[in-house]
Amino acid sequence: MACKSTTLFFSFFFLSTLLYSQSDLESDTSExxxxxxxxRELPSRFNLDLLSNCSNYPIYTNFCPYLANHGLGHKTHKNSHSWYRTDPFMLELLFHRRILEYPCLSPNPNTSDAIxxxxxxxxxxxxxLYGxxxxxxxxHGLELFRFLQQDSKHIWDRNDGLDHFLVMARPAWxxxxxxMNDPPIWGTSILELPEFYNVAALTLESRxxxxxxxxxxxPTxxxxxxLAKMESWIGRVRRARRSTLMVFAGGGGVSSAPNIRHSIRDECKNSSNSNSSSSSSSSNSSGLSKVCEIVDCSNGVCEHDPILYMKPMLQSTFCLQPPGDTPTRRSTFDGILAGCIPVFFEELSAKSQFGWHLPEEQYGEFSVFIPKEEVVSKGLxxxxxLLGIDKNEVRRMRERVIELMPRIMYRRHGSSLGLSAKKDAFDLAVEGSINRIKSRVTAGLSV
Incomplete structure (x- = not known):
């Protein structure tokens, strides 16, 4: 693996340099x-060298297979054009590859809006975490800070790091x-270091x-x-026959302890009993062949195999998105890609998280909110x-979900100009970062 990885790293570095120079030459100054x-040019020990350790953490996983295609992973099958076995924790690599294509790269840190x-x-x-x-x-992070202080210190000092941003492909927690935790409980302390208080951090989940x-x-x-491949998928989503009312793809909820996942599993199990409730006849009159489906993703079996959950999502009207160990879920974005209306049970699951990509004031247009306390404690x-939502409203919500699809996906690097004209998750993340940095630099809000 080491030899193959080294070749990959040098190819990546060569391409990085080439794209960087081309982007600078071809950019339109006014745009x-x-x-x-x-x-910022960093020694490879801070990025590419870390990939060579991909098999060093057996307690976590061997993430070597997910480095392929610059962090997209291998294709789901040989003839696939758009689907990959993507690991969300490879977002840093994926983002790095994409930013090399950003049309407004500058060789001059002093005249740049963001670093x-x-x-x-x-x-x-x-x-x-595991080593x-x-x-x-x-x-964690102190070595990077020391480097930023020693190498071209004026870049950092210009705004005390306030104009810097980075991607951290894990929840902020x-x-x-x-x-002061000694011994440590879980996690590192990089976001607690005063040295990094001014740096904008793009995370998979924020506090x-x-x-x-x-x-x-x-990343899904x-x-x-x-553009043709994206529109082909959207067409399939629109044509999908939604024969199931709701689906939950995930694990947990199998213990007797009361929580939202346990309640979902119980309700789904009861709804499959033909003699269970009045909702069965209501669902039949709505043209549904199934009220609820559970896709058991326990022990990570679904993580790199979208075939297991995308088909059930395509066949369902609503995708249940209960919180787990943390409030957010990758499944939220998988469901949106399937045109499956998300059902949230707490606001931290999405509404207070992804404002750049899923506008907070529009959540009622594309999602359903049911407080988990109402389900777990009060028997709602x-x-x-869901059956009480008007059919026309359901159609409007699904159409809004489909409109959001380009905003939450990461298109492949090297995409055609037609697709590049539509802002995807990467574009909106960069745009949001620049706007936040400019507002704080202008206000002089360094810590």
Whole structure:
């Protein structure tokens, strides 16, 4: 693996240099006003070298197979054009590859609007989370900070790091262990370090209070390379026959402890009993052949196999998105790609997370909210709520979900110009980062 990986890394580096120079030469100055990004040159120990350790964490997983195609993973099958076995934790690699195609890259940090740090923070965290440096997790990020202070220090000092941003491909909770925890409980402390308080961090899930954290969509397995492939999929989604009312793809909820996942499993099990409830006759009159379906994704069996859950989602009207270990789920974005209307049970699952990609004020147009307390503690039936939604309203909601699809997917690197004209998850993340940085730099809000 080491030899093959080294070849991949050098190819990546060569392509990086080529794309960087071409982007700078070809960019239209007027179109890039206020959008210039400088990519900070970091030693490879902060990014590409970390990929060579892909098989070093057996407790976590061997993530070597998911490095293929610059973080997209291998294709789901030989003839696939848009579907890959993507691991969301490869977002740092995927994002790095995409930003090399950004049309407004600048070779001058002093005239740039934002500075991108190509640091694979989530991959570097593995040695603290699962490796030999577990007891040193408060040191995560300090080596990078020392480098930024020693190498071209004026780049950092210009705004005390306020114009810098990076991607961290894990929930922010994994990077926010209090510095005083000794021994450490879980996670690293990079987001608790005062040295990084000014840096904007794009994470898979953010905490509610820190200004610098912003959640961006989990990568799904769908990465089209041209407009025709994306429109072909959208056409399939529109034609899909929704014969199931609701689906839950996930694990958990099997213990007797009361929680939302347990309630979902119980309700789904009861709804399959033909003698169970009045909702059965209601569903039949609505043209449904099934009220509820569970796709058991326990033990990570669905993580890299979209075939297991995309078909049930295509056949369902609503996708249940209960919180698990943390509030957010990749399944939210898988469901949107299937045209399946998301049903949330707490606002931290999406509404207070992904504002750049799923506008907060529009949630009622494309999703259903059912407080989990009403289900778990008060016996509210999810089926009754969903069956009570007017058919015309359901159609409007599904159409809005389909309109959101380009915003939450990461198109393949090297995409055609037609598809590149539509803003995807990467484009909106970069745009949001620049706007946030400019507003804070202008206001002088450094910590």
């Amino acid at each position: 890039c006003k206020g959008r210039w990004i400088y990519i 991108f740090l190509p640091y694979y923070a989530g991959l570097d965290a593995l040695r603290y 030999s440096d577990f007891n040193s997790s408060a040191e 994994d990077f926010s262990q209090p510095l 509610p209070w820190p200004w610098q954290e912003q959640a961006i969509p989990h 397995s769908f990465h089209p390379s041209n 039936r999810i089926v009754d709520v």
